[in-house]
Amino acid sequence: MKKLVAIVNVIVWSGFWAFGYLALAAEGLSDRQLVIAALLAFAGLVTGIMAYMRLVRVTEDSGYARKSNQLDAAARARACRRGHLRHVLS
DSSP, X not given: OHHHHHHHHHHHHHHHHHHHHHHHHOOSOOHHHHHHHHHHHHHHHHXXXXXXXXXXXXXXXXXXXXXXXXXXXXXXXXXXXXXXXXXXXX
């Protein structure tokens, strides 16, 4: 599964760059072709981000990469009570 996600990641990022370049730099294309290239580039961007985030999650879970430094709910509440961490939305 990890290899499949990695392969999908490479393919969709390649599509993003290829169709993004076509949408921005190509001359002589009709408006319809430009819109299609832009939509394919956007689809590559969204799918690439999702595949990359999936790869990050898989590597953290497998121990290949370090876990991100996020506080769990209890540690976050304890830090807020002590005044070391302020809520951004409050």
